Amino acid sequence: MTNASLAEPEVNPAARCPCCGSRGGTRFSTGLWKALGEEWGLSEEEYEYTDHQQSESCVGCGANLRSQALALAILRTAGHRGTLRQFARTVRGRLLRILEINEAGQLTRFFARRSRHQCRSYPELDMMHMVDVPTGYYDFVIHSDTLEHVPEPVKGLAECCRVLRTGGACCFTVPMIVGRLSRTRQGLPPSYHGTPGNPEEGNRVWTEYGADTWRQVLSAGFAECRIVAIRPPVAHAFIGIKGHGGPAETE
Numbered sequence: 001m002t003n004a005s006l007a008e009p010e011v012n013p014a015a016r017c018p019c020c021g022s023r024g025g026t027r028f029s030t031g032l033w034k035a036l037g038e039e040w041g042l043s044e045e046e047y048e049y050t051d052h053q054q055s056e057s058c059v060g061c062g063a064n065l066r067s068q069a070l071a072l073a074i075l076r077t078a079g080h081r082g083t084l085r086q087f088a089r090t091v092r093g094r095l096l097r098i099l100e101i102n103e104a105g106q107l108t109r110f111f112a113r114r115s116r117h118q119c120r121s122y123p124e125l126d127m128m129h130m131v132d133v134p135t136g137y138y139d140f141v142i143h144s145d146t147l148e149h150v151p152e153p154v155k156g157l158a159e160c161c162r163v164l165r166t167g168g169a170c171c172f173t174v175p176m177i178v179g180r181l182s183r184t185r186q187g188l189p190p191s192y193h194g195t196p197g198n199p200e201e202g203n204r205v206w207t208e209y210g211a212d213t214w215r216q217v218l219s220a221g222f223a224e225c226r227i228v229a230i231r232p233p234v235a236h237a238f239i240g241i242k243g244h245g246g247p248a249e250t251e
């Protein structure tokens with residue numbers, strides 16, 4: 001990509017947006033700050049696809065590619081062939097119990113008017129200790145680019161698993177660098193997402209995710225881990241399926 005192409009938003013024709021159904025394509029205008037690429041030691045290619053994951057958005061609804069990947073994860077899990085907007089309006093979609101932790105990308109509005117949808121945010125809700133959330137209650141737990149900010153992410157995912165019913169799904173995204181393994185930032189200089197120069201503790205990054213992200217899903221007690229992608233390696237979403245917890249799944 002040349003600097004000239006970064007100067008003006010570039011419009012890409014794309015497949016139908018899984019959120020709103022628009023076929024108008026996407027708009028990209030660089031939004032990732034350079035310091036993050038340096039702190040994480042990203043190559044030019046890694047920086048570029050991470051930038052597209054965060055900053056390339058549907059011209060119809062504004063959902064960026066990571067939100068679109070998350071929508072796809074929900075739709076695939078539910079077995080719905082339409083868009084997230086359509087699914088949320090179906091009887092089945094309206095009856096689902098959904099826990100959204102922090103605002104999950106740009107998907108909140110597609111669920112917001114549904115009585116069984118709850119959106120709760122840190123610090124009111126701490127993913128590692130969801131003490132007032134009942135066990136086995138939800139059909140879906142969704143979060144987007146939150147897990148990297150959780151000091152003990154397997155503990156956080158195990159809590160997501162606990163509050164799901166059997167067969168329920170945790171759908172989530174993390175900024176994943178596909179060509180390397182995950183590493184903890186414990187002991188490294190603090191790195192933050194959010195507004196550069198205005199770090200907040202809740203935005204501190206504890207894990208840089210890589211190709212072994214799936215391991216945390218299984219370590220947390222989920223029976224299966226699935227991955228869906230939009231234009232890999234640009235955007236991925238994970239699906240952890242809660243099993244019955246029988247012996248074969250707990251070994």
Ligand SMILES: [Zn+2]
Binds near residue numbers: 022061
């Ligand atoms: Zn859209």
